[in-house]
Amino acid sequence: MNGPGMPSATILVTVPTLAPAGLDILRAEGCHVIFTSRDGGVQEMLQHLARGPIDGVISRTLPFGVEAFAAAGSRLKVVSRHGVGFDNVDVATATAKGIPVLIAPAANGQSVAELALALMLAVARRLPARDAAIRAGEWDRSGSGLQLSGRTLGLVGYGGIGKAVARMALGFGMRVVVFDPVAKPEPDSAVEMVDSLERLLPRSNFLSLHVPLTVQTQGMIGKRELEALPRNAVLVNTARGGLVDETALLAALASGHLYGAGLDTFASEPLMPNDPLCTRSDVVLSAHMGGSTDAALDATARMAAQHVLAVLNGRPIDRAVCVNPEVLKETCS
Template sequence: MPYTVLVTAPTLAPAGRELLEAGGHRVLYIPQGQGSAAIEQLLAAEPVDAIISRTLELTPNAIAAARQLKVISKHGVGVSNIAVEAASARGIPVYVTPGANAQSVAEMALGLLLAASRRIAWMDAELRQGRWSRAQDGLELSGRSLGLVGFGQVARKLWRACQALGMHAWVYDPFLPEGADLDGAQRAPSLAALLARSQVLSLHIPLTAHTRGLIGAAELAALPEGAVLINTARGEVIDEPALVAALRSGALYAAGLDTTAEEPLVAGNPLLALGNVVLTPHVGGSTPAALAAMAQGAVHNVLGFLGGQPPAASACVNPAVLS
């Protein structure tokens, strides 16, 4: 039976698109430059059975407008742009594609760590502007302590890479079962205990009411002097004015950010004026390989559910609706 599937983006990687086309399903897209209002209008006008959610916000109003909607799948794992409570109220499951972009994000985190620690982006910019600025104050990572907030697949992959550099690691993840394999890392009993040991702090947590602003002025001050902060999670988990202040003062040596509280960044954002920040536009999970895996996983999620073969409950962020 063919279904109508909405992708909340202008396109979907061929690996996912071809699966939909092979089944004869009708696929709708949101044109470039349009936003949440366009999603709501389309859902009110079209008999959409499933949504593959990318970066645009899927609001409560949009979900209410989708009278035929049966299932949502995130193209990735972060569901902060989906009104999950509104979906749950209607008994609509919201699935994710865990692990599909983990390798890509972990490699971005490592790249940001190396670039921030050795001031690579700053020196590149200096050379391009005709200045032979040989910064010789970069941080050597061997022997340094890596603090991981969250220990899912991305954090584990980053830690394995950092082991090869000669680092050691501490992990803080209250949802990690006791006795879980930490791949040679040590478990910190609290966030405060982790921060005190983290010469490099890397964030791998979803955005929730609890994690919003989790890393603020007090937490940044608790880091060792000259620490490096890496964020490939969500920008809102950091109090950005406090981060700017710590970078300006030198309390933090550097930061590498793939995600910020404001996206896209606008002219005048203070992060853009700091030479000790490496910035990328939220593309950690956007390599062709990762996009293909996420597209394929999201399509399998919605078609499996609609076809009576739902994905594992562990991939559902609101499993109560499945019972």
């Protein structure tokens, strides 16, 4: 990429910052890095792309669709996701243009898993409500919560994040049951695998989602699925908001069928303060921050930067991290 007489690559980051672990890698190879300001949003991103030329994009939350690819023109060679989800990128357009879309699996997995467990605990013990009551001058020791130990955690998805959640849940004394049609059973594992969502749901006192948002998974947890959960079950979603029918979730909470929900992702983000989810004390909310820890941001930035440079420099790429591997050259691993 940066041999004698060759221009340095220009990399657009679709957020205001990139952790030093990733930024240092890019700058060490002579890359010119452009950031998108918090207030500029999509319009500023499109302006950067149109001014160009942009060789690679590190994509976080902003949608990167047809208009973005058109603005980027022919020099754009790679879109590297700062994370494992890719629903904000128009993969079909990228594929048509021969542009690989790469993800950073496992880089933030431990942090996302820890938040999933934190949400389970916060909902089970009503921690936000207890905290608010004390701050309001109320010392109320009535009521009770749910103990995790002895209950069953159902996991939808058993990749790196799901496995990390399972390890921690087993440490809390929970039983863990998994549905993932592509995961393989692990010898001598305490985790039980079932072959359908229908078999998983009735056993899940806690249900935690760890799958990408695709056409197949959109709205996979709706009215029927929520009704199939045991009474006083808890739903946790640190994956993608579109996996859950939020209207059905609100109905299940209002009826008392569900004990509560812990949500880090939403069908529409940012979540507005007048959203009905914000009115419920049995729902614990966080702003899509599962991967927002120091360790996770460093690891994800490093991996996203390495992926950009691998494509631009013609280095081998693990096909498992490419959403559209059909565009990769034969030299890729």
